[in-house]
Amino acid sequence: NAGVTQTPKFQVLKTGQSMTLQCAQDMNHEYMSWYRQDPGMGLRLIHYSVGAGITDQGEVPNGYNVSRSTTEDFPLRLLSAAPSQTSVYFCASSYIGQEQYFGPGTRLTVT
Amino acid sequence: GDSVTQMEGPVTLSEEAFLTINCTYTATGYPSLFWYVQYPGEGLQLLLKATKADDKGSNKGFEATYRKETTSFHLEKGSVQVSDSAVYFCALSDPGGSYIPTFGRGTSLIVHP
Numbered sequence: 001n002a003g004v005t006q007t008p009k010f011q012v013l014k015t016g017q018s019m020t021l022q023c024a025q026d027m028n029h030e031y032m033s034w035y036r037q038d039p040g041m042g043l044r045l046i047h048y049s050v051g052a053g054i055t056d057q058g059e060v061p062n063g064y065n066v067s068r069s070t071t072e073d074f075p076l077r078l079l080s081a082a083p084s085q086t087s088v089y090f091c092a093s094s095y096i097g098q099e100q101y102f103g104p105g106t107r108l109t110v111t
Numbered sequence: 112g113d114s115v116t117q118m119e120g121p122v123t124l125s126e127e128a129f130l131t132i133n134c135t136y137t138a139t140g141y142p143s144l145f146w147y148v149q150y151p152g153e154g155l156q157l158l159l160k161a162t163k164a165d166d167k168g169s170n171k172g173f174e175a176t177y178r179k180e181t182t183s184f185h186l187e188k189g190s191v192q193v194s195d196s197a198v199y200f201c202a203l204s205d206p207g208g209s210y211i212p213t214f215g216r217g218t219s220l221i222v223h224p
Contacts, residue, residue, distance in 0.1 A: 004154075031210065042216035043155075043200070050210065058211075090154055097206030099145055102154035 002026050006091050006103035013081040013110045021076040021106050023091030029101070031094045032074040033058070034066065036087040037105075043090070049074055050096065081110045113138045117201045117215035124191055124222050132186040132218050134175075134201035142203040144168075144177050144184040149198040149217070158186075158199070196222045 007022045025032065033048035045058030047066040055066050063085060065077040074093075078085060086109050092100040118133045136144065143162045147155040159168030164179035173188045184201060201215040 033211075043214050045211065048211060092155075094204075094212075096210045097143065097204045099143075099157045099160055099204075100147070100155070100202075100212055102147075102156065104154050105152075 004091055004093055004101050004103040006089075006106050008106060009104065010107050011109070013078070013108065015081060015083060015110060017081050019078050019081070021078075021089055021091075021108075023074045023076065023103060024072050025074075025091075025093040025101065026072065027093065027101065028071060029093035029095055030071070031096050032068065033092050033100075034064070034074070034076045035090045035092065036060065036085075037090060038087050046076065046089075078108075083110045086110045113142070113203060113205055113209065113213040115201050115203055115213050115215040117199075117218050119216070120198075120219035122218060122220050124220070126193055126222055126224050127190045128222075130186070130188040130191045130195075130220065132199055132201075132220070134184045134186065134215060136182050136184065136201075136203050136213075138182075138203055138205050138213075140205045140207035142205040144175070145202045145204070145212075146173070146175055146184070146186050147200040147202060147214075149200065151197070155200060191220070191222045193222045193224055196220055 034046040035043040049055045049068040089106045091103040145160045146158040148158045159170040161168040161177035167176045204212045
């Protein structure tokens with residue numbers, strides 16, 4: 001099993017650009033989620049999904065969109081990048097109520 | 112709602128010292144409890160877990176016991192190594208309540224030779 005994969009590993013964007021962060025898992029997990037991690041802020045939940053076609057907002061959803069057309073994939077879209085979105089982004093998956101499996105992260109800088 | 116509180120860091124220790132990182136929680140149901148570790152530049156990975164009261168999770172010399180009476184899940188290790196330097200997160204999942212896991216803010220551990 002590859003586990004949870006994320007691409008790209010690093011990305012630099014200019015303010016106003018859009019992009020998609022990719023996340024995929026091969027463990028048939030129902031639950032998938034996106035977090036951002038900033039110094040001193042811990043993990044903050046952006047969006048989550050409990051199955052294909054079902055998504056919901058987390059703690060900090062503004063400026064981000066998600067979709068879940070398959071069990072395996074859960075991409076995160078930045079609509080119009082802002083410097084405040086400079087962060088490390090983690091995707092995670094799990095069976096509901098069980099331990100989370102995290103991807104290696106995407107380090108995003110918005111200039 | 113559910114919450115997890117863990118001690119603020121950084122925790123700085125010398126090699127072979129005893130480690131305790133405190134974690135307490137509030138939950139409406141009967142949660143499972145977890146410790147995750149994040150090494151520099153990596154994602155979080157599960158270190159250990161416990162699914163019911165009085166269970167002890169253990170891995171790589173780390174231990175934590177699920178204490179329902181004190182709503183705690185403190186992480187301990189008898190002799191830390193430089194390679195244990197990382198950020199440690201306490202977390203809970205409550206299958207009977209919200210299925211969204213709740214994480215603590217993380218505690219940075221720095222071990223000096």
